[in-house]
Amino acid sequence: MIVVFLGPPGAGKGTQAKLLSQRMGFYHLSTGDILREAVKKQTPLGIKAKEYMDRGELVPDSLIIALIEEYLPEKGGVILDGFPRTIAQAEALESMLNAKGKKLSKVILFDSPDEAIIDRLSGRRVCSSCGALYHVKYNPPKKDEICDFCGGSLVQREDDKEAVVEKRLEVYRKQTEPLIDFYRKKNIIYRLDATKGVEELFSELEGIIKDDG
Ligand code: AP5
Numbered sequence: 656m657i658v659v660f661l662g663p664p665g666a667g668k669g670t671q672a673k674l675l676s677q678r679m680g681f682y683h684l685s686t687g688d689i690l691r692e693a694v695k696k697q698t699p700l701g702i703k704a705k706e707y708m709d710r711g712e713l714v715p716d717s718l719i720i721a722l723i724e725e726y727l728p729e730k731g732g733v734i735l736d737g738f739p740r741t742i743a744q745a746e747a748l749e750s751m752l753n754a755k756g757k758k759l760s761k762v763i764l765f766d767s768p769d770e771a772i773i774d775r776l777s778g779r780r781v782c783s784s785c786g787a788l789y790h791v792k793y794n795p796p797k798k799d800e801i802c803d804f805c806g807g808s809l810v811q812r813e814d815d816k817e818a819v820v821e822k823r824l825e826v827y828r829k830q831t832e833p834l835i836d837f838y839r840k841k842n843i844i845y846r847l848d849a850t851k852g853v854e855e856l857f858s859e860l861e862g863i864i865k866d867d868g
Pocket of ligand 1: 662663666671687688708709713714719736738739744778779780788791793794850853856
């Protein structure tokens with residue numbers, strides 16, 4: 656089963672994808688996480704991607720499509736978190752899956768107003784070592800600025816600074832929102848009210864994923 660998580664920055668896609676992977680065994684393929692790792696290691700992809708990410712812009716389609724071709728597993732359930740983000744990426748995914756005799760099962764739209772997004776992104780902290788996600792208000796660590804799981808230090812993502820968040824939202828509206836119509840026409844999109852709490856959202860998501868009808 657291949658499921659796409661679509662929605663504005665900070666809507667909670669990564670949080671739910673991590674839960675689905677822990678509780679239901681899905682492979683969590685996050686283009687953002689792969690790119691951040693490449694930036695950290697200063698690989699050729701990371702060096703190219705960094706300039707776009709720091710500005711809150713999308714990394715060029717050709718780089719992202721090549722990345723998905725490399726990382727998409729052949730078997731098992733997969734959550735595509737943060738991909739596709741443009742119509743060109745969605746079309747490339749379709750051809751990639753067609754070529755393997757597969758198709759996209761469901762697209763989950765994490766719907767959230769801008770105020771909630773800004774609140775979530777400004778308070779987000781990420782473990783610099785294991786990538787665990789926290790929020791200063793909604794999911795604080797037990798010890799200030801220290802990861803509960805591995806003891807790593809918590810940091811704020813560069814692109815969570817206010818000016819970059821505004822740009823990311825603008826890019827989402829212009830380049831990614833058209834995908835809602837694209838998938839609506841294919842009748843595979845499901846909307847979640849992403850302002851709900853983590854566990855409430857998870858049980859709705861689980862219901863959608865398990866529903867065969
Ligand atoms: P990416 O990392 O994909 O960022 P994003 O889509 O902007 O999503 P975020 O990771 O910011 O948010 P999220 O929805 O996962 O929310 P989270 O669960 O963390 O992309 C980064 C950059 O990489 C892009 O700008 C672009 O440059 C590049 N890129 C990536 N993919 C690309 C592509 N396909 N094409 C081109 N470029 C690409 O939650 C946010 C916070 O809220 C956390 O603190 C969390 O603890 C808290 N929270 C989560 N859920 C809840 C809840 N229900 N209630 C209360 N708090 C909550």
